[in-house]
Amino acid sequence: MNENIVLETLYEKYISPTKKKRDKYIGIEIEIPIVNLDGEPVDFSVVHRLTDAFAFQFGMEPIGVDDDGYVYSLQNHHNGDNFSYDCSYNNLELSMGKEQNLNLLYERFKTYYLFINDFMNPYNYTLTGMGINPYRKTNFNVPIPNERYRMLFHHLESYKDYIHPHFFHSYPDYGMFSSASQVQIDVDHADLLDTINAFSKLEPIKALLFSNSVMPEDENKTLCVRDMFWEKSMHGVNPKNIGMFDRELTSEEDLFDYIKETSLYCIMREGKYINFTPIPLLEYFNRAQITGEFWNGETYEKITFQPQIEDLQYHRTFKFEDLTFRGTIEFRSCCCQPIADSMTVGAFHIGLIAMLDQLKALLDSDHVLYGHGLATTELRQAFCRGEVPAFINEDDLQSLVLSILDLAHEGLEKRGLKESHFLEPLYDRARRRSNPAIDYLNALANHVPVQELVLQYAAI
Template sequence: MVDDAITDEMIREKICQMFLESTKKSKKEYIGIEIEVPIINLNKEAVDFDIVHRVTESFKNHFNSFEVEGIDYDGNVYALRNRENDDVVCYDCSYNNIEFAMGKEEDLFTINERFSEYYSFIKEEFERHNHTLSGMGINPYRKYNNEIPIPSERYLMLYNHLKSADNYSDSLMYFHDYPGYGMFSSASQVQLDVPYDDLIENINVFSKLEPIKALIFSNSVLLEDNEDYVCFRDNLWEYSTHGINPHNIGMYDIEFDSIQELVSYLESLNIYCVMRDGIYINFPSMPLKDYFNSDSIVGECYCKGSYRNIEFKPSLDDIEYLRAFKFINLTFRGTLEYRSVCTQPIKDSMSVAAFHVGLKNKTNELEKLFFYAPVFHDCYNSTELRKLLIRTEIPSSIDKDELYGLARDVLDLAKDGLKERGLGEEIFLESLYKNVNERTNPGKRILDSLKEGISLEKIIKDYGDL
């Protein structure tokens, strides 16, 4: 043993301290939103990173409340933070993706106003150089891009981990051929403050929502390579090195009865990276308990342009680097993060948060809907149903009238929840009602538009307009 003092009980206590303690505190319930957006070079060439850096500088000069948050090894800024409200504008994984991580607020209109201002400015700056932004979950021009990670500790470590699939040759797992998928796939994530007493019910019920979310939000089409899916993003996560332990990704597949069961689930996760002296180290993904039962671990760290082996001893504080990428994540901030939705057409960006906020206090009503929904009792569990509904064509074995009727009932509940807030936020659900009424989603619209002869350039423009 590396340290006989590190017992299972201590691991459990540390997990509780890091993930659960802040959910017990009485506090206002805020909304946090992250919107990732692909950068597209309209010349059908690789995104010009020099242009990206010039746009970043222009943004910083225009919005003088933003300060530099992250600088890469080449001296380029990859993250800016607003000192007044904690909004962050940064690049995600590579300079092919930009992310708007909006500081917490109590209402969606405030967030939308600031997001729209930032987005409009940056898009206009990019378009001066024949680049643009668009609300598509997979970069439609990804084949032209250079898949180069941001040269920083975190992103070099992450890419090194994702391209290490060959190191698991003894595994029976299938790995896809897109280790750089973080450089061309984009999501829209929501974080909500959920009180401790509501965590289990929220996770259980929102897990059952995942098939409906696939039905109405899917927007990750892998053009030319695999158009059988409108949300190929699920596969990118599941069949990567993040998915070596299925508990680290996707859905929970179980219904929790208690906080203790949730903690046990967190104990079952794999760990693949830590930091020592400000340097990231990644190592073969392994179960958390195996990690703490090891005398030492041999990993890799980036040093002066190459990777070198490094040996280190596990520490209980390494739980800080325990990373799960579930569709619903309990975070160190004491929030629940809902992360299964693709980036939406930009004008509909607030629909994702509106959906979750509206349903947050409707778990009892949702549970009743699911209990009486035939589609949840006809041989499929929630995971199986989502896997079917991320495909371009819904199987004929599923009654589409019942399915879309359930989706409409869910939206009605979300609308009621938003109306009870009294802020008028239900307006942000209009695009979702349209999806249900037309029995489509943004991904299907892309494929249908292309079949109708509408150019990809026109789709990019339409999905990028506010």
């Protein structure tokens, strides 16, 4: 295929949308574990009854139906809010349609959340604000039976076909029990590089503030195991598809070159997903044909196909700062937070976006984290493990975190929408030098029952 056509289409998908004049909006996506407090597996028939009740209560319409006829996604076509299940029926996702005021998003989220938990209470179920479902070993961790999630699980499970024992973890079903809190914010082309560079440098700080993905049986007591799930899976075969940008971007060409080096791992033909070993984009379109696998209704079948330029619509990366086809950056590195703190992720990013120049100056002049030999990725990995490198003065680190929160607070105040109160839990964490994962592990060490912690993290 002509490389120029590929490059022009790729540019139009990712770079051109940032050049369009538009108002800046916020989109919030919160994945939340469903927990059966009886300690038994989540009964999917209860989940399906919840979906029907939610659709009736809020007038939402089905936009996704699985192979068994059950609705897995509902949409409000007026405000863009979406009720869905992510990867499995153990993981509920509330996606709030774009707004400019975080308070409005929170009020809608709160209304939905209270209805859901009121519905589930008679079954002794609850949603809870944890990045890892505490009853994951009990649940039926099976994908939603549809093309997308069946393909995704098959792709992740295919790590077993590779001889790379020190790379892959053994949790291909991690999407069925891990939950994230994500925010999308419109970005102008002029701010694109500074936004990606500054927020990449912030990733270690975000690990300190937002870590909430604990597997208690993990002897290393990792505070944010979600990072490892992505990095050490089939998604991480090409490291440019996940995590942070591995270098500071200096120009639009630099960013575009980076995007060109990412990989494609699935496409569709005649309504069927086909997955294959991840292939870098330019190599993919340079091949005459590719061999992959698809589900034929009974088993996986080999298929050979020719690349088409339309396949770029299936290109998706999982960067912490992920440039989307909508002209937004999706910030993907935060765990689901305790429900009472659900808007902290959005508030943190929105406030700092409003103070981008000051944030860039603060991080460019920092000597607490940077300039000591460790890259940003290594710093975040250390903090996710609960480790503070020896060269870091913890008092100075606390001061840096508080300075960043002060910038976010100033940015929210500058917006004039009375949103800064959402940062209060983060100030508390910074002052205590803690986060939800540390609090959770400390409570377990003090013999607080898991069920009690589930209810604490569920409170709103």
